[in-house]
Every structure is written in C-alpha cells, then in structure tokens.
C-alpha cells in the first residue's frame with residue numbers, strides 16, 4: 344500500500360493505491376442473508392402506532408469468531424424495519440444509548456421540520472426524543488439514519504441505519520410480491536473494509552468522494568445468499584453506503600422490472616437491465632427466477648461516473664458481487680405484474696411560482712459552507728418550485744432534499760431516463776450534469792426550523808455541502824434558527 348498526497352486542480356486529494364480488488368466471481372457466497380426484523384409496535388387508544396428505537400454500541404461478528412465494535416438500533420448493527428400505513432399517526436420513542444450526541448432522520452418522509460431528525464433535533468448522549476407525525480404520502484421504501492452535524496458519515500458507517508416501509512390502499516391491492524422476507528426482500532447495501540477483524544471506518548480510505556470500501560455487505564451480511572421459492576422476487580434496494588455508487592444488474596444481463604424509486608411506485612413497471620443508485624437512493628425491482636438457478640445481484644462498472652474515482656480507488660474494476668439468489672427446484676407461481684401501478688403524486692412544475700439554482704461544489708453549495716444558524720432558502724407553503732442543480736466540479740455529487748418527493752424534469756436539457764421518472768428525494772448528479780427538479784412544499788409552515796438539502800456523499804455533507812430551507816406562510820419571513828444543535 345502506498346499513500347501520497349497530490350493536488351489536482353486545486354483540490355487536495357489523498358491518493359491511495361492497492362492491489363486491484365474486485366469480488367466478482369471470486370468468492371463463494373455462503374452466508375445466509377440476514378433479514379432485519381419488522382419493528383414491534385403497539386397502537387394507542389387514539390390510533391397512534393408507537394415504535395421504540397434504542398441506539399446502542401456493541402460488537403458484531405461479521406465473520407465467525409471475529410468480533411468488531413459496531414453501533415445499531417435495538418441490536419448491534421443496523422436496525423429493524425419500521426412499517427406504517429398512509430394516514431396512520433406514528434410516534435417513535437428513541438433513546439440514545441451511545442456516549443455521544445446523535446439524531447435520527449426519516450429520509451424521504453414528508454413531516455413537520457421539528458420531527459425531521461436533522462442536525463437541529465440532536466439527541467444528547469443518554470437522552471430521548473419522541474417525534475410523531477401522520478404518514479401522508481404514498482407507499483414507499485424509506486429509511487432512517489443519524490444526521491448529527493458533522494458526524495453523519497461516522498454514525499452511519501458504524502451501523503446506524505434501517506428501513507422504513509410505507510404501505511397504502513393501492514399497494515395493498517396491487518399484485519406485487521409483498522411477503523416481507525419471503526418474496527419481498529430488504530436489500531441494504533453498504534461497502535466496508537476490515538482491518539483484521541475490525542470494521543474500519545478509517546479516514547485513511549477517504550478520497551475526495553469519501554470512504555470507499557473494498558467489499559459489500561447486504562443487511563450486515565458479508566457474501567450473502569438467500570434461498571427463494573417464488574417466481575417473482577421483489578428487491579427493495581437501498582444504497583446505504585456513505586460514498587459509493589452502484590449500478591445493479593445481473594451477470595446474464597436479464598431484464599428486471601423497475602417498479603419503484605425513492606418515494607414510491609412508478610406509473611407502470613419499466614423493463615431495465617441496470618439500475619444505478621448513489622448514496623441514499625432506493626429502487627424497487629422485481630426479478631423473475633428460474634427453478635434451480637443461482638443468480639448473483641451484481642454491481643457493474645458505471646460509464647457515467649466521470650473520472651472513475653471508484654475504479655481507481657478502492658474498487659478495483661468497480662464491480663461487486665452483492666447477493667446470490669438461490670431458487671428452489673420448484674417455484675410458487677407468481678401473478679403477472681400489473682401493467683399499471685397507479686398515478687404519480689409528484690408535481691410536474693407547470694404551476695411553479697419560482698426557480699432556484701444550486702451549484703454543487705465540494706466546498707459548499709452555491710459557494711456557502713453549511714451554517715446551522717443561516718437560512719439559505721425560504722419557500723412558501725403550498726407552492727411549487729423548479730430547482731436547477733448543477734455539478735461542474737470534476738467529481739461526483741448527489742442532491743437530497745428533505746421533506747419532499749420531487750420530479751426530475753430534465754437531465755442536461757433532455758427528458759429523464761425511466762429510472763428517474765418516479766418520486767425522488769435523492770438524485771445522482773455526475774460531473775457535467777445540470778438537472779431540473781419540480782418540488783412542491785405542502786408544509787406545515789415553520790419559519791424557525793429548517794429542513795436540509797445536501798450532497799448525500801456523507802463525507803461531503805459533513806464537510807459542509809449542505810444548506811437549509813424553511814417553509815413559511817405566504818408573506819412570512821424566515822426566523823432565526825439556533826446556530827447549534829438543540830437539546831432534542
């Protein structure tokens with residue numbers, strides 16, 4: 344291993360080289376995939392569904408006989424899958440059992456700013472926080488993770504992340520695979536490195552894009568396989584990695600049906616052979632299995648990745664075997680997928696009242712580094728806006744907006760590809776890309792509590808690629824958010 348520092352175009356980069364690493368076709372996948380348990384909950388008299396999450400430190404044995412310190416929710420690594428229905432009131436009682444402050448953000452959830460779990464809703468070490476809100480959005484695969492100011496990458500990487508699934512009347516009716524853990528599988532993908540037995544979040548692996556691991560885990564399982572016994576298998580893919588982007592597909596290039604994006608189902612299933620996910624993005628795909636086969640979910644090299652950061656640093660040829668599906672000798676027949684999944688509930692921008700521009704740079708968004716005491720943008724409740732996001736920064740970024748599911752209107756002046764036509768809250772913005780997004784802010788208004796927008800490459804986020812917006816009533820002015828994380 345050689346380590347050196349160079350300056351490229353004014354950017355300071357730690358260069359690190361290593362023998363080429365690629366897991367493709369090399370390792371046997373012999374560990375049974377862990378399926379995060381569905382979180383227990385109880386329903387109170389007023390109908391509120393109540394969950395309990397405890398953030399805790401512990402030790403995890405990713406490989407037999409090798410323990411390593413990790414963090415988790417209600418366990419030692421990752422967290423249970425929360426699940427609720429549209430229209431339901433939910434409360435999550437969180438206890439921070441760590442010895443440092445953190446927070447829990449509901450990524451993709453439409454909810455009041457003070458329930459959002461961003462840096463302003465910090466939970467002190469040993470403290471508690473019990474946000475509640477009414478689920479008011481379509482069925483979707485959302486997730487939750489910490490969002491403490493400047494330490495998000497570290498907290499997620501230690502293991503704090505979980506899925507939050509939403510259901511609605513339509514998703515209950517549709518003939519989609521929906522038996523959790525049977526034909527409907529959560530697939531939480533993270534790249535990791537080990538230093539001996541120790542799970543290594545080493546800053547030594549930080550490149551300009553952040554940490555890049557040399558192997559992947561799914562649901563905290565290394566080299567995982569899953570036995571399946573249905574013709575159609577739905578995979579809820581979540582890129583929970585801190586910096587790495589994947590392009591998922593199968594080695595025989597079979598097509599699969601993309602049925603959902605970040606914030607819910609598409610209008611109709613779209614046949615694809617690859618789906619690219621940058622950190623924080625989700626996709627729901629349905630793949631058809633043949634009896635007795637073994638098929639690998641693989642991440643392939645990405646030709647829109649610009650200068651090939653991942654290829655040169657820590658990813659070898661940038662290919663990863665991710666999860667082996669092993670089909671039974673006889674498969675339960677699955678009904679054909681519906682040709683229509685439903686109507687999109689995302690704005691088309693036709694009624695936009697204003698536009699805004701966001702220049703993505705490693706040093707900050709629109710030339711400003713994150714300041715918790717500054718409101719960068721003020722939007723009016725009940726209005727639609729078109730946001731133009733540009734990356735001309737020579738490295739990959741993505742763009743995530745709290746509280747809303749937006750529509751991608753344009754990518755470099757053209758209509759977006761099918762994978763970007765569903766509800767989105769996070770979008771990959773490679774170098775040389777300008778995107779137009781339509782967002783609708785339905786409130787409630789709270790001039791004093793900001794939501795975040797940021798690059799979801801967590802190293803970039805922590806280093807200041809984040810801004811704050813508030814939602815106000817027409818004519819109202821933004822308040823002054825406290826410049827530091829609150830008591831929770």
Ligand code: C2O
Nearest residue numbers: 448450623743795
């Ligand atoms: Cu997934 Cu602001 O975060």
Ligand code: CU
Nearest residue numbers: 740798800803
């Ligand atoms: Cu970035």
